[in-house]
Amino acid sequence: MDFEKTDDRRMLADSLDRFLADTYPIEHRNRVAYAAPFHDPERWAELAELGILHALVPEERGGFGGAGFDVFTVFESLGRALCPEPVLPALLVLRALMATEADLEPILSGTRRYALAVGEPDAPYDLDAIETTAARSGAGWTLTGRKSVVYGAQTADAILVVARDGDALGLYEIEGDAAERIDYGLIDGGGASDLFLDATPADLVLADAEAAIREALDWGRLALCAEAVGAMDAARDMMLDYMRQRTQFGRPIGSFQALQHRAVEMVTEIEQARSLTILAAARMDDPDRARHVSMAKNLIGRTTQLVAEESVQMQGGIAMTWEYPASHYAKRLTMIDTQLGDADWHLEQVMAALQAA
Amino acid sequence: MDFEKTDDRRMLADSLDRFLADTYPIEHRNRVAYAAPFHDPERWAELAELGILHALVPEERGGFGGAGFDVFTVFESLGRALCPEPVLPALLVLRALMATEADLEPILSGTRRYALAVGEPDAPYDLDAIETTAARSGAGWTLTGRKSVVYGAQTADAILVVARDGDALGLYEIEGDAAERIDYGLIDGGGASDLFLDATPADLVLADAEAAIREALDWGRLALCAEAVGAMDAARDMMLDYMRQRTQFGRPIGSFQALQHRAVEMVTEIEQARSLTILAAARMDDPDRARHVSMAKNLIGRTTQLVAEESVQMQGGIAMTWEYPASHYAKRLTMIDTQLGDADWHLEQVMAALQAA
Amino acid sequence: MDLSFSPEEEAFRAEVRQFLAEELPEDIARRNREGRELEKADMDRWHAILNARGWLAVTWPEEYGGTGWTPVQRHIFEEECARASAPRTLSFGLAMLGPVLIKFGTEAQKAELLPRILDGRDWWCQGYSEPGAGSDLAGLKTRAERDGDDYVINGQKTWTTLGQHANRIFCLVRTDPDAKKQAGISFVLADLDTPGIEMRPIRLIEGGHEVNEVFFTDARVPVANRVGEENQGWTIAKYLLTHERTNIAGVGFSIQAFENLCALSRKSRRNGRRMIDDPLFAARLARIEIDLEAMKITNLRMLSDATKNGQPGPESSMLKVKGTVIRQALNDLSRRALGPAAAPFPSEDLEGNAALVDPDQAANAARYFNNRKISIYGGSNEIQKNILAKTMLGL
């Protein structure tokens, strides 16, 4: 039993943290995160060069990592810096393609950006309700349906689309601009698109892809949990600094007992959420991967809400302003919950496991 | 719009409060509430003489009240004094018999005590799951099944039993000792019995009694809500007194901000719970009676838990002792939730109404 | 006890409902329902419609052009406005300065200023908070030094809501720097075009421009613009903070939010069923319905007390605390109900695009974030709890 990062991962985290601290301060982050293309292509290339994408994939597929704790390490650092680069879409696509023979190098090198299109307006989280259909058309396929809030699609060269061919879910590739696309920024920074597929020509990448997609989504969920842990650590530190320095009624506000107790409760919940994220990272290759991921994502969802709301409340008016970084952390922490299944959706998965046991 | 009690009800409340303060101090209460027959038959007779049972029934049936606010008034006072007399069973029976021509006088005068047997081990709250059956036997009927935790049955002269005849639920009367009966005290004071009916001879009181039973149960729920309001007021006052007087680290514990805020939250929730109990009392003759009762009982269940747990926690060790009245209030407040439908069960009724709307 | 409204009150409700059906512009109602900020022109339009009907100043006595309504009438009006998605009127002139002038102003001040509030010539904003002072009003630093018939004001105010639309500001300033904290404060009025007063926008968490900073640099304001005695401003400040305000619980907002949310959760689907049929979501919805239903009655109970006693007791602070908790929970639930669709940044581009975002719900995430303010401003919920612990609980 060992809860320390290995030397390799500590080095990766250190160099990533240093890079982000140097090149991605919050002012820069806010400049690029809220204006098209909603990230910084130059930094993206540098991040890829740093090897953070390679860290997401095992050696036999051209990476140098690929374990749960590698993903944890990368996303924890991204979360701490509130980095809006589309690393999550890359992870989702890389892990979905693990079930294929595809050459991952163009993605790993950062030269070709992908997005994974899964969710739909009436099926934001659940694969079973997906309605986008794939139909044969000559030697190829066409896709018809609507994909909503596809993270990173606004800047993607290509998009992997999950579509239904009868009962089977398949994975299909289209060019980034093959379908009508509406791009937009997100309230917490970064960008996404809605896709309107209308007999859009596509290549089949993987038939019977459901297991691969589920696994890829679980990797994405782990990444979001780790990102949340990093962002919560940063939000907590900011809040505690503020509580130590800011005085009201002639005393530091951190000396008020009601706030002290709430700060302690918040810090305790962060540690609990970190614990389950660590556990999920350790269980990514186990048969009960999905259950552990759902447990973690549920607790993360509950905890990010607590941290976002309490940190704003306890810092008061200043945290309501765009100027002050805490507000952007609060938004990101809040919106992480609605990516890849919110707290309730994941709770329902844990409930189902209990009921089936 | 008027939130004051009418003069008649104020007089009733005053005389009941005075009677209970004089004759039912907590030491007496604890003596009778925890030892068979788990109430005080002498006080029972005096309470009936005072007219509190008459207050539960309208004039045309021999009472002098019978409105929601009458029931509210009586049970609020009983709750404040933590009185374990079996007034709730009497109310349930009286209201169930409103659908019949039965002479209510023996009950109203307190001379004949009844209990209403509804819940079963696998159907503690829901009429639909009731399994006790009624079968014709010559001119009469027999009942077979198990009724659990029948409040007040330990001291009842007769019991009204809810049983199933095919799809219909009927109301049948048996003598108090007609079936095997195990009597016991309750952890929060007062008594109950389990009934083991095995072809037990019974008289039919009302066929197709479902609506009458539902209405009677709603009256019982209103009574429990009002009892809870009274008990919460008392528990709160006790706690606030303690917080003002008890010093620790050289200061009254009520001066600690973390406790102050929690006390304010508790008091706020008590007012909210009182509000919904008032609303339910006002809606007892309306078509959406059941929904209002369920809203109130859900909020009461949430609030009694908060008040019981927080008042014990904030008063500390002393409230963990039998000696100190707050512990008995905490128990009663906790166990009220599991009478006639707990917070979750009632929430499900409110959810169903929302879904059907 | 009797929870029914009197026949007169029911008739009043019918009158209000008919007025709203006839006079509330549909575009304003829609914009308000969609959770988007109103333009100044829309606010002015609705203000004028209410004024024409004489229903603008709901807390003022009739002699000053107010409605003279009872608290119950105000409650009914508020409830009907919420049901009809009517926007709230601006509180700065109507609910804050007006009552202050009526209680503390000179006859000349009342005669001059009250009509200008009603007819919309004056749009007032508020200079209470200062950077670094937060809920601790007594620590304010903005100074007004007497120079002949003027005060010369230097300092900075912040959180000035909708100041960008205002032409006038009322502020608390320190007129005696040597006095103890609460003493030495005065309440003064200023034209915003006074030289030396500058307003700068503050961008809020969700990206909107709603509040401002106001800088005073040797700004000269006539001493005649002071309301009340010099150095007695604290009395006015306290009056304002504890003064009975219509619907401190925000029940109207919450009713509107709850109805929107029900409609959304019946319309949208998740996991192959209506959102409202998801038991966990339905449980959240039912719980908040119950809390809100309770809050309506709690609010009425306190209104009824206030009517009897002439003034609300300190327990009305409970309405603010619990009311904001309920509103914020509703905002949270709307955001949850939309799921990822709540994520797009509200922009004029997207607003027009009905294919993309349900227009009824476009701004829900933004509203959630923006409404985190309601438990912070006007005396944070923490401050309210401090007050309640002392005044109501005697701790």
Add this chain to the structure above:
Amino acid sequence: MDLSFSPEEEAFRAEVRQFLAEELPEDIARRNREGRELEKADMDRWHAILNARGWLAVTWPEEYGGTGWTPVQRHIFEEECARASAPRTLSFGLAMLGPVLIKFGTEAQKAELLPRILDGRDWWCQGYSEPGAGSDLAGLKTRAERDGDDYVINGQKTWTTLGQHANRIFCLVRTDPDAKKQAGISFVLADLDTPGIEMRPIRLIEGGHEVNEVFFTDARVPVANRVGEENQGWTIAKYLLTHERTNIAGVGFSIQAFENLCALSRKSRRNGRRMIDDPLFAARLARIEIDLEAMKITNLRMLSDATKNGQPGPESSMLKVKGTVIRQALNDLSRRALGPAAAPFPSEDLEGNAALVDPDQAANAARYFNNRKISIYGGSNEIQKNILAKTMLGL
């Protein structure tokens, strides 16, 4: 990071499991599982079995007859004991006095007293709290005045758990009445049959007799019974309060309670379905499962830190606070799951009556009420939060 146990640790787990399968008396396990208090004889029996195996004093070094286990081994032992429904050993001698003697006692004290703890000749109880002092230990009033080779003790202690079974007591007494609060306190040991020491039962909320008051009236105790220096008792008190205790989070209890609860909710029916199929109940159950799963890892993380640093950091107080919250939530859920069937007062009459009450769940409501204590004693959760705010958060 690596969350797996080493082969040695897994082998140890197997050894523990086998031991429990072979040696834990079934009647003791059942009584413990049913949530009923153990008789003294049962506790003594289990104590002797563990001692025979050398697994009794899990926090003591081997040289004093302890196991010398690592924190991870202790965790494994605790987890396996919970799974097997083995009762906890009594902490007063083993987890509290033993470590104090080892750190502060004289060689003579260690040589005499430690073996008597192990072989069961001494059953210790604790004299820390006093009426009116609660979590404020520094305010204690019981006085010990030097008279020749004795202390003469006068005062009163309370919350003395299972004192009715004990023959000896360790207490904090004030030996210098003029010193400042924390100074002037000493740690002394006393035989309970000393003239002038009287024990009286306190009945607890749920009706049980678990704790006691102890009265000292001119009770003479040899000065040689003092542990540590005179007036230095505060150091020992702090050591005891912050000393690493096995399983401060109570994870073992919680695991056992969770498994009982799952079994109950699969077995019992409500509204025509299994309790576990009720979505609101299942949601409560799943949420607590998640919290408990997280607590297991948090506990391991802190154990792992403690192993590295030799001592746990102040953050171990988090384990106490969150651990008690989780245990109490589980007790609450068990009570809910039983519904009205939780209401009967536990009594010997009912215990025998399997027709009436599920024997596995007989004492659930009583346990719920009794366990409200765990967030109060041993430094209430409020005190823990005060400490955490200062030491861990620097507030």
